[in-house]
Amino acid sequence: MTKDIRAITMPKWGLAMTEGELTAWLVDEGAFVDEKFEIAEIETTKITNVFESPISGKVRKLVAHTGEVLPIGALLAVIAADEISDDEIDNYVSKFQEDFVPEEDGASDDPVHQKITVGDHQISYLKIGDGNNDPVLLIHGFGADTVSWMFNQSVLADGRAVYAIDLPGHGRSSKSIPDGSIASMAKIVSGLISALGLKNVHLIGHSFGGALAIAAAEESGAKSITVIGSCGLGKEINTKFLQGFIDGKRGKHLKPVLEQLVFDKSLIGGDMINEVIKFKRIDGVPAALQALVDSNFANGLQSTDLRGILSKLLIPVSVIWGANDEIISVSHSQGLGSNVSVSIIENSGHIPQMEKSSEVNDIILKSIGN
Amino acid sequence: MAKKSYREAINEAIAQEMRRDENVLVWGEDNAGGAGGEGEQDAWGGVLGVTKGLLGEFGPERVLDTPISESAFIGAAVGAAATGLRPVAELMFADFMGVCFDQIYNQAAKFRYMFGGKAVTPLVIRTMYGAGFRAASQHSQTLYPMFTHIPGLKVIVPSSPYDAKGLMIQAIRDDDPCIFFENKVMYDDEEEVPDDSYTIPFGEANVIREGEDATIVAFGRMVGMARQAADALEKEGISCTVVDPRTTSPLDTDTILECVEDTGRLVVVDEGYPRCSMASDVSSIVAQHAFKALKGPIQMVTAPHAPVPFSPELEDEYVPNADKIVAAVRATLA
Numbered sequence: 001m002t003k004d005i006r007a008i009t010m011p012k013w014g015l016a017m018t019e020g021e022l023t024a025w026l027v028d029e030g031a032f033v034d035e036k037f038e039i040a041e042i043e044t045t046k047i048t049n050v051f052e053s054p055i056s057g058k059v060r061k062l063v064a065h066t067g068e069v070l071p072i073g074a075l076l077a078v079i080a081a082d083e084i085s086d087d088e089i090d091n092y093v094s095k096f097q098e099d100f101v102p103e104e105d106g107a108s109d110d111p112v113h114q115k116i117t118v119g120d121h122q123i124s125y126l127k128i129g130d131g132n133n134d135p136v137l138l139i140h141g142f143g144a145d146t147v148s149w150m151f152n153q154s155v156l157a158d159g160r161a162v163y164a165i166d167l168p169g170h171g172r173s174s175k176s177i178p179d180g181s182i183a184s185m186a187k188i189v190s191g192l193i194s195a196l197g198l199k200n201v202h203l204i205g206h207s208f209g210g211a212l213a214i215a216a217a218e219e220s221g222a223k224s225i226t227v228i229g230s231c232g233l234g235k236e237i238n239t240k241f242l243q244g245f246i247d248g249k250r251g252k253h254l255k256p257v258l259e260q261l262v263f264d265k266s267l268i269g270g271d272m273i274n275e276v277i278k279f280k281r282i283d284g285v286p287a288a289l290q291a292l293v294d295s296n297f298a299n300g301l302q303s304t305d306l307r308g309i310l311s312k313l314l315i316p317v318s319v320i321w322g323a324n325d326e327i328i329s330v331s332h333s334q335g336l337g338s339n340v341s342v343s344i345i346e347n348s349g350h351i352p353q354m355e356k357s358s359e360v361n362d363i364i365l366k367s368i369g370n
Numbered sequence: 371m372a373k374k375s376y377r378e379a380i381n382e383a384i385a386q387e388m389r390r391d392e393n394v395l396v397w398g399e400d401n402a403g404g405a406g407g408e409g410e411q412d413a414w415g416g417v418l419g420v421t422k423g424l425l426g427e428f429g430p431e432r433v434l435d436t437p438i439s440e441s442a443f444i445g446a447a448v449g450a451a452a453t454g455l456r457p458v459a460e461l462m463f464a465d466f467m468g469v470c471f472d473q474i475y476n477q478a479a480k481f482r483y484m485f486g487g488k489a490v491t492p493l494v495i496r497t498m499y500g501a502g503f504r505a506a507s508q509h510s511q512t513l514y515p516m517f518t519h520i521p522g523l524k525v526i527v528p529s530s531p532y533d534a535k536g537l538m539i540q541a542i543r544d545d546d547p548c549i550f551f552e553n554k555v556m557y558d559d560e561e562e563v564p565d566d567s568y569t570i571p572f573g574e575a576n577v578i579r580e581g582e583d584a585t586i587v588a589f590g591r592m593v594g595m596a597r598q599a600a601d602a603l604e605k606e607g608i609s610c611t612v613v614d615p616r617t618t619s620p621l622d623t624d625t626i627l628e629c630v631e632d633t634g635r636l637v638v639v640d641e642g643y644p645r646c647s648m649a650s651d652v653s654s655i656v657a658q659h660a661f662k663a664l665k666g667p668i669q670m671v672t673a674p675h676a677p678v679p680f681s682p683e684l685e686d687e688y689v690p691n692a693d694k695i696v697a698a699v700r701a702t703l704a
Binding site: 249 | 373533566567568571577579580
């Protein structure tokens with residue numbers, strides 16, 4: 001009766017993930033879980049994330065141990081009804097472990113990062129999905145890259161192409177930023193959209209990328225925009241975070257800086273901190289980050305106000321904000337006008353698309369029309 | 371990002387710097403391998419193939435084969451650096467450094483100091499070290515402590531492909547003579563290494579993991595052994611901090627002291643001989659500056675004070691390994 005026994009396995013979040021560490025079980029053996037019930041916490045090299053059960057049923061056996069690092073597809077837990085005996089469960093587990101072959105590195109058909117020239121810049125992007133629905137373009141924030149969307153991109157790519165880009169100075173794109181102002185960076189985004197030949201694109205931007213989405217919306221003929229914890233909607237910004245991000249060279253200095261990004265501080269693991277340190281060692285990156293800060297946040301305040309542009313947009317506009325955002329206050333989501341739909345995510349900091357990915361995915365899917 | 375070997379990481383670092391700066395030159399025994407002679411050009415790229423491919427891209431003006439005369443070609447590299455070029459010279463095995471030691475410790479290391487800071491010597495000497503290659507006593511030594519002893523030299527001991535690339539680029543851009551120690555059994559080790567150029571500053575230790583019970587400071591190939599030991603001890607509930615100083619000169623004493631102050635116990639792992647070694651150096655620094663934090667005796671895990679043996683069985687016993695590190699951690703906790 002093994003057909004009634006089902007496996008919960010290590011998920012794959014984003015392209016870079018090859019393995020994950022089970023940092024905590026949030027359920028006990030014997031518990032009944034519904035689909036989307038939070039069952040475990042898994043740490044990747046980017047961030048720790050809550051793992052929601054992909055299926056519903058009774059948790060008969062927790063196979064993986066806390067602290068174990070397991071490849072994608074490895075058995076975490078077994079779901080089965082009470083009628084199935086413990087012996088059958090044990091047999092299922094040993095058979096699974098015997099047959100399990102971890103996916104070989106690079107052997108899969110994963111989409112790969114591609115490059116396109118826009119003006120003087122080599123822009124790297126990752127395209128996932130295809131179909132007749134209008135395409136989506138994801139624009140990350142300051143100091144980030146396509147990984148910002150590791151929990152979102154595949155989910156949104158249902159019947160449509162979803163492009164995640166690396167801004168100049170970030171990720172795999174060329175690093176020089178001659179002019180880091182929002183206006184000039186937004187031109188690069190619309191240039192990229194036209195170079196890729198995208199029509200009726202849904203623009204989704206996070207933080208600094210949110211400001212770029214607003215500023216590029218008209219020129220790129222966007223069909224809708226969604227911005228998350230966006231720049232350009234108020235004066236204040238946590239410049240201690242920005243400068244700390246640029247200046248912090250050691251894990252112990254960067255940890256408290258990065259912890260400001262999230263509501264649940266335990267999500268920021270050592271691997272994520274190391275990734276940031278490695279990013280900042282790349283030639284041209286510190287200068288690019290400083291250029292962005294100097295162009296947009298000199299004197300500790302945001303220099304560009306996009307509220308006027310936002311209120312005049314004739315396309316659907318969705319604004320998402322973490323209620324506990326320590327980088328840009330959630331108060332910037334107030335008084336935005338009747339054309340804007342605002343969603344506040346409780347218990348979330350500046351990166352709700354990672355911290356509360358499933359809530360954010362639902363909101364985006366609704367606004368881009370699934 | 372792709373997985374690259376220790377060998378590929380070093381090769382890529384040199385190639386990227388040669389593209390960036392035409393003053394960067396490469397030479398050494400068989401570094402081109404076949405250049406100017408009959409038969410295959412670029413046949414070797416050094417005895418273990420680290421510089422292979424550079425001749426094809428940069429030509430015989432910038433990638434040179436040298437005679438088997440270390441005193442001549444290392445001396446030439448020191449002179450070239452003094453005139454403003456940035457040579458990366460390969461001295462095959464660190465064991466052969468004796469024949470050109472004057473050029474290194476009494477010339478290159480002194481120029482900046484003796485000319486009152488008006489002269490710089492942007493020189494990199496790449497060299498192989500370490501046992502485990504079945505190459506006997508004269509091709510297996512771990513001699514970075516000897517160079518660490520000399521003021522004016524910078525000494526780099528990368529423990530991974532990622533570090534090797536960033537530290538090599540830093541070494542080429544550095545204005546002081548750098549001795550870059552490559553462990554010959556690590557050339558095929560692989561990990562993710564960015565395609566972009568990046569630098570890792572000298573004197574900045576990598577705290578690879580943080581624990582509560584003991585600090586293990588390890589160099590070069592021993593870092594991997596220390597990680598294995600820490601993994602094994604973790605299963606028994608003993609958690610260790612592992613520190614890789616990355617460079618022995620300059621040495622990040624601040625990080626070492628901070629970690630020892632947190633854990634109260636120190637194990638130093640050095641593949642070199644025990645006397646006047648990095649193990650004894652780190653031990654003395656901790657004993658002088660963090661004595662009050664110590665809860666147990668410092669332990670050193672090193673090779674014995676004896677040449678590297680030719681017998682494979684003896685050679686395997688000779689090199690420090692994870693078991694010996696585990697035993698040392700237990701000893702300092704006892």
